[in-house]
Amino acid sequence: MSNDLPIRKIIHVDMDAFxxxxxxxxxxxxxxxxxxxxxxxxRGVISAASYEARKFGVKSAMxxxxxxxxxxDLIFVKTHFDRYTEISKKIRKIFYDYTDLxxxxxxxxxxxxxTENKKGNPSASLIAxxxxxxxxxxxxxxxxxGISINKFIAKIASDYNKPNGQKVVNPEEVIExxxxxxxxxxxxxxxxxxxxMYQKGIFTGLDLKQKSMEWLDENFGKSGRYYYYVVRGIHNSEVKPNRIRKSLAAERTFSENLSSEVFMLKKLKHIADEVSKRLTKSKVAGKTVTLKIKYSDFSxxxxxKTLPYYIRDTDIILETAKELLYQEKLNNSVRLLGISMSNLNTEKPKTPIEKKSISVQLKFEF
Known part of the structure; x- marks a missing residue:
């Protein structure tokens, strides 16, 4: 890797069927x-499934x-978010014994x-x-x-030896x-x-790597540049201890499918009000309103719509959501509606990824 391209020791920890x-x-x-x-x-939708259930094809959002x-033989249990939060805090406390990042x-x-840790341990794999x-x-x-040189690869690697395992992708192994x-x-x-991508003959990272920046931009828009760099092992996003909220949302699943926009307006009012309350509580506002529609066939x-100014007021959120609802004809009856706000006033301007070549540093202990 070029000397001016940062090489970090990143661990992605993912709890098993938490x-x-x-x-x-x-x-x-x-x-x-x-x-x-x-x-x-x-009308229930699954939040999580045990590995015993996953063997049958049961998964979240089903x-x-x-x-x-x-x-x-599936057993349904109620969610206990307070308990999950309590356990999550205990786990994070362990993380902070090793790094503040x-x-x-x-x-x-x-x-x-x-990369630099409180234990002075040079081995990220042993720390994990x-x-x-x-x-x-x-x-x-x-x-x-998952353990590797950046967040992108570490996240992919953490899924390899689940459950209760880990995978290291050393610097010299990244490209392959x-x-x-x-x-x-x-x-x-x-x-x-x-x-x-399949339709365009891209099945592996190597296939993706053969495509030029221009081709990817033309076929995948803004994401094209991202694909161009990550397939070359370039992902400079740092671990951010105080992660900035990028969106805020609320949604409702209905006990009966709704087939007319008129019946949905009252539901939207409640959802918009909830989004407004969450924005106010978080002391943020947003410019982009997104209406989420899940149909009875689960599509x-x-x-x-992006507004020219920041909003958090219920009435403006609702009016924008209504405009989006009537934007085009519904495909089917509706089982869920949601409203999210993004493009928040907490976001920092994005800096373009520098064009850097990638070679390999072999003497970097993982």
Missing amino acids: FASVEQMDNPDLKGKPIAVGGGGK SGNLAIKLCP VEPLSLDEAYLDV KEIRERIFNEVGLTASA FLEQLDIRKFYGVGKVTAEK LQTRS
């Missing part, structure tokens, strides 16, 4: 059984009705920069192993970890690792983008 594992820990009768957190009732068809992504995962052992011994849960990687495993490449659609 919500479900907490429930199994708190209720020993559930251990070893297929459970789903949330998803009970006629309807409870479909899940029970896949796994007839901790960037939580959610209750169950975080990035740690251990020690952290995982402490989580198991002190909290009672298992975690997986990315070239052999299935494009679906690239963080930031969703299902729709993966299908588009998802989003519609967005």
Whole structure:
């Protein structure tokens, strides 16, 4: 790697089936059984599934009705977010014993920069192993970890040896690792983008690497530049201890499908009011309003509008959401509506990624 391109020792820690594992820990009768957190009732949607349930194809965001068809012995348990938050705080306390550079992504995962750490341990892989052992011994849960030179690769690596494992991608292995990687495993490449890449003959990192910056810009817009750099191992985003909120949202799933925009307006009013309250509580405002629509067939659609000024007022949020609702005809009856605010006044201007070549530093202990 070029000398002016920062090489860091980054760990991505990801708890294994966190919500479900907490429930199994708190209720020993559930251990070893297929459970789903949330998803009970006629309209329920699953928040998390145990590994025993995942073997049957049960996963988060799936309807409870479909899940029970896949796994007839599935046990539904209620969510206990206060408990998950309590456990998450204990886990983070362990992280801070090693470094202050901790960037939580959610209750169950975080990035740690251990390039320089409180233990004076030069081995990021040994630190990750020690952290995982402490989580198991002190909290009672298992975690997986990915270790590499940047956040992008560390996050991909943490998914490799789940559950209760870890994977290291050393500096000299980065290029080969990315070239052999299935494009679906690239963080930031969703299902729709993966299908588009497949149609264009891009199946692996090596296929992606053959494409020029201009070609990627033309075919994938703003994301093209991101793909161009990450496939070359270049991802300069630092671990940010005080992660800036980039969006804020609220949504509702309805007990009965709604088939007319008129019936949705009252629901939107409540959602807009909730978003406004959260913006006010967080002392932020936003310019971009996004309306989320989930149809009865579970297909998802989003519609967005960016205003020339920051807002947090319920009435303006509602009026913009209504405009988006009537923007085009609905595809089907609707089971869920959501409103999110982004482009917040907390965001800092983005600096362009510098064009840098990538070679390999072999003497960097991991």
